[in-house]
Amino acid sequence: MNQQSATIPTVLERLRSTRALTLALAEPLSDADATIQPFDDASPAKWHLAHTTWFFETFVLRDHQRGYRPFDERFAYLFNSYYETEGERHPRPRRGMLSRPTLDEVRSWRTHVDAALEQILPTLGRSAIELVELGIHHEQQHQELFLTDILATFAANPVEPAYGSLAPNNGSDVAAMTFREGRSGIVQAGARALGFAFDAERPRHDVLLHPHAIADRLVTNGEWRDFMENGGYRDPALWLSEGWAWVCRERVTAPLYWREDGTSFTLGGRRDIDWAAPVSHVSYFEADAFARWAGARLPTEFEWEAFAADKDASAGNQLDEAGAVAPRAGERLFGDVWNWTQSAFAPYPGFKTANGAVGEYNGKFMCGQFVLKGASCATPRGHSRASYRNFFPPHSRWQFTGVRLARDC
Structure with missing residues (x-):
């Protein structure tokens, strides 16, 4: 078994688990929760779900699947982050103004892209597999940003809603620093x-x-x-x-x-x-x-x-x-x-x-x-x-x- 064929099942498993975790992180949120933006450096939860999908669609599917057509041509402008080479994009400070597409529409886009990735993955060469691997690590970065950004979002709300539950503080003593x-x-x-x-x-x-x-x-x-x-x-x-x-x-x-x-x-x-x-x-x-x-x-x-x-x-x-x-x-x-x-x-x-x-x-x-x-x-x-x-x-x-x-x- 060559190195590439040995790698593909592992990459596919990690791709599936990473994409699933992002969806699970968004599960507690309403469409409104996922749309708002607390300040310029933070992004809406919905934007994180969309941008990570744009990354795979743009750098893997568009360039490596013959005849692939984007799920929605307009999304390239909305969900590019800072890639000047990919053209103009929606201003970062105004990501919270994107009431459409809805959260459910973004989820549908993710399903479409995931299916295409699973279909094409066994046919990809080494350089394309490396792009998929980059996309997985890129999405993991956005999973962390997703949590810190929703924390900032909820902190800006006077009602101070909780994203989830935490275990009680353990109240343990701290050893002297050495x-x-x-x-x-x-x-x-x-x-x-x-x-x-x-x-x-x-x-x-x-x-x-x-x-x-x-x-x-x-x-x-x-x-x-x-x-x-x-x-x-x-x-x-x-x-x-x-x-x-x-x-x-x-x-x-x-x-x-x-x-x-x-x-x-x-x-x-x-x-x-x-x-x-x-x-x-x-x-x-x-x-x-x-x-x-x-x-x-x-x-x-x-x-x-x-x-x-x-x-x-x-x-x-x-x-x-x-x-x-x-x-x-x-x-x-x-x-x-x-x-x-x-x-x-x-x-x-x-x-x-x-x-x-x-x-x-x-x-x-x-x-x-x-x-x-x-x-x-x-x-x-x-x-x-x-x-x-x-x-x-x-x-x-x-x-x-x-x-x-x-x-x-």
Whole structure:
């Protein structure tokens, strides 16, 4: 059996399960829930279902199935995200104005595209199979965005509806934070040649690490409360200049979704803050200020990657099935919240974008973004790895983002 025929059943199984999970995530939502957009950077749930379908229809079916006709020609304009090569598109800030197509119509489109993908998959060559694999990982990214965006959507509603139910807070004690010595000297970073990875994770290359140590656990909500009570949001000496301007302009005094009454809004509705759980929904600016207050710093992406190289990336609190998720107390390297690093999202030595529209996937965003490592409670299990490079602008905090400290030795 050749490599391609051995791969197709696995790809088909993963395609089916990924597409099914996206539908299951949308099951609790009404058409109205799935249509609205809380702010420009977030997208409606319906748009996520549609855009991931557009990706497969455009880059796989259109280019690799002879005679394929799009389900609806108008959808290309509505559900392209940022692919300039694919032409004009609906403005991102106005995605929440798309009352049509309905959620049911988007589901019908997904069914149509899924049937066509299953039919064509056994006939595809290696390059097309790689596009399907890219589409699967792309949809997994949107599954996480789906949950964080619906959280933002419901948080903007004064009624504060719950997306689903969450287990009670465990109220466990937190062990004192300790620091473990990281690798130093010349190490290799980036994804290996075999196996799936996004283009920004390659090529694998040498980096020099100076002696350092990394915390054995994430910063907790309780520790963040100490930072707040100690005047952390009022002391400009702790903040980068741009960060302090952001704090003042946006009047930031706590992590996103927190209230002064000791509650936070979650996918399970408003709940008492679990002080033992990792702090979440903090920006790079906040993470950097906290690290400085704590007498530490944020790790570089290469320190973090070397620290995680021999760890199980599929372990920890990550997304296994549809439903509400939240960070939980415990010592885990992957899961719960993405870890901010001090590293700018920049190309590795020898990085080259792919040919065609898919070359726009990562490379053109390598400006003004910071790398996050690990995974979160909303990351589909098996999606991440030590070399994975998530990235967001430094003010972003509607994702499940948190803090793991580092310090020099």
